[in-house]
Amino acid sequence: MNGINQKSAPLVEKMAEYxxxxxxxxxxxxxxxxxxxxxxxxxxxxxxxxxxxxxxxEGLDDIHHPTGPILEAQRxxxxxxxxxxxxxxxxxxxxxxHGLIMAxxxxxxxxxxxxxxxxxxxxxxxxxxxxxxxxxPEVDVEWGIPTGIGTDRVEAALNRHPEAKCLVxxxxxxxxxxxxxxxxxxxxxxxxxxxxxxxxxxxxxxxxPRFPLPAxxxxxxxxxxxxxxxxxxxxQTGILLVQDNITGLExxxxxxxxxSPSYLLMASLDAARQEWAENGGKLAEKTLDLAWDFRNKxxxxxxxxCLDRENxxxxxxxGWDATKILLNARNLGLNGFELAQELRRxxxxxxxxxxxxxxxxxxxxxxxxxxxxxxxxxLKDLVSRFSVGMKKLPKVCYDYExxxxxxxxxxxx
Numbered sequence: 001m002n003g004i005n006q007k008s009a010p011l012v013e014k015m016a017e018y019x020x021x022x023x024x025x026x027x028x029x030x031x032x033x034x035x036x037x038x039x040x041x042x043x044x045x046x047x048x049x050x051x052x053x054x055x056x057x058e059g060l061d062d063i064h065h066p067t068g069p070i071l072e073a074q075r076x077x078x079x080x081x082x083x084x085x086x087x088x089x090x091x092x093x094x095x096x097x098h099g100l101i102m103a104x105x106x107x108x109x110x111x112x113x114x115x116x117x118x119x120x121x122x123x124x125x126x127x128x129x130x131x132x133x134x135x136x137p138e139v140d141v142e143w144g145i146p147t148g149i150g151t152d153r154v155e156a157a158l159n160r161h162p163e164a165k166c167l168v169x170x171x172x173x174x175x176x177x178x179x180x181x182x183x184x185x186x187x188x189x190x191x192x193x194x195x196x197x198x199x200x201x202x203x204x205x206x207x208x209p210r211f212p213l214p215a216x217x218x219x220x221x222x223x224x225x226x227x228x229x230x231x232x233x234x235x236q237t238g239i240l241l242v243q244d245n246i247t248g249l250e251x252x253x254x255x256x257x258x259x260s261p262s263y264l265l266m267a268s269l270d271a272a273r274q275e276w277a278e279n280g281g282k283l284a285e286k287t288l289d290l291a292w293d294f295r296n297k298x299x300x301x302x303x304x305x306c307l308d309r310e311n312x313x314x315x316x317x318x319g320w321d322a323t324k325i326l327l328n329a330r331n332l333g334l335n336g337f338e339l340a341q342e343l344r345r346x347x348x349x350x351x352x353x354x355x356x357x358x359x360x361x362x363x364x365x366x367x368x369x370x371x372x373x374x375x376x377x378x379l380k381d382l383v384s385r386f387s388v389g390m391k392k393l394p395k396v397c398y399d400y401e402x403x404x405x406x407x408x409x410x411x412x413x
Contacts, residue, residue, distance in 0.1 A: 004075070004076065006080060006277035009274040010069040010270065011060075011263075012274075014059065015052060015054055029053055033050045034050075035047075052264055055260070056261075063266065070266065073088070077273050078241065080273060082216050082217070083243060084243050087250075089224070089237060089238035089239060090258060090261045090262055093198070093224045096240035097121055098120060098123060100124070100166075100222050100240070100252075101130065104165050104166040106128055108130070109130045110161050112154075112157050112158070112166070112193075113167075114135045114170055121198065122409055132405070133160075136149075137149050138150065138314055138316050139399045142313065143326065143328065143357055145177075147177050147312060147316060147317050149316060167184075167195050168196045169184060169215075171212070172199075172320070172321055172324075179316045180318045181212075181215060181318075182217075184218070185218040185219025188219065196220070196222045196224075200225065200229060201229055203230055204323075206280075208281065208284035210285075212320070216241060216243065223242075225239050225241065226238045229362075230362075230365070232366065287363055287364060287365050294375065295308065297376050301383050302388055303329060303388045304328070304379065305328040323362065323364065324360065332383065333391035334386065336354045349375060
């Protein structure tokens with residue numbers, strides 16, 4: 001978009017302007033910014049939250065039919081991220097995934113999707129009544145994680161099911177791993193099948209060449225990003241990006257999303273977009289530097305492994321996000337649940353996720369050198385309290401054969 005001003009935050013600015021005008025509220029929400037109610041809650045949160053918790057009054061637009069500041073904020077997001085259109089999501093990435101699958105497929109239509117997809121993809125299949133064609137991922141049994149899907153496997157599925165309404169891919173995985181989405185995107189384009197990408201954990205990829213390629217640069221027709229995960233907006237927010245016109249998408253998004261959208265959530269998306277537009281490169285590089293400094297120091301600790309290219313077993317891995325840190329302490333006799341428990345109880349460190357094999361830690365723009373140093377010092381102390389080889393843990397992750405589908409997901413419900 002020519003002449004677009006990425007330094008502005010149209011929704012935030014319009015909300016601030018509205019608050020200055022001093023309207024007396026005889027509308028929702030019921031708290032009305034009053035000082036006389038919910039005093040304990042107000043003291044905990046601060047007054048600003050209540051004032052800014054606005055609704056669809058005249059001038060503040062409507063996310064279901066945007067014509068004003070919400071539309072302009074979405075246009076700025078599309079421009080920043082290189083998309084044809086952008087849609088704010090206030091019901092999370094889940095709403096975007098549901099809306100896309102319902103717009104692209106109906107009862108009996110085939111949707112090619114990875115077996116390790118997020119539950120929202122399965123839910124979208126249930127809501128649409130579509131028939132899933134499952135792609136089996138490679139699995140690293142030592143780490144207990146899917147590492148991605150080979151291009152040959154995707155190509156075979158596209159050839160077997162040319163009538164498929166869309167291809168869904170995960171980019172990256174929860175642990176930050178990516179397959180060759182660029183090649184997969186070109187295969188889908190050649191077949192005329194829309195590529196839908198769950199990029200919930202990869203909204204930041206655009207802002208540093210040290211990250212994997214963002215999905216929009218890989219030929220995706222539609223991409224759903226979870227901005228609360230890595231970009232700084234409030235929990236439950238995301239952005240849906242489209243490169244192609246998808247008939248009915250806006251209607252399905254309106255069907256899925258709340259009719260009482262939180263302006264705090266939408267404003268946080270607008271503010272986060274403004275911040276990344278102005279400082280995205282610096283934010284990304286700072287976060288990567290913090291992650292790499294920690295990773296390099298962890299190699300000094302005996303008994304702890306940090307997932308990286310050198311210790312993962314995968315023939316399909318093409319990229320990975322170094323800010324996703326998967327730690328394994330099996331050599332100390334600790335499974336992932338026990339490691340997470342130690343980190344929480346003794347060091348007050350809360351991991352993102354724990355499994356039998358390890359714990360997942362996320363490094364984001366909200367982290368500091370002091371916090372990362374504390375994390376390393378805590379891990380170093382933990383290592384000193386356990387002996388390498390103290391006990392042998394049983395193996396619980398194995399590769400599997402793809403089972404035959406007995407029921408459609410919709411029927412299984």
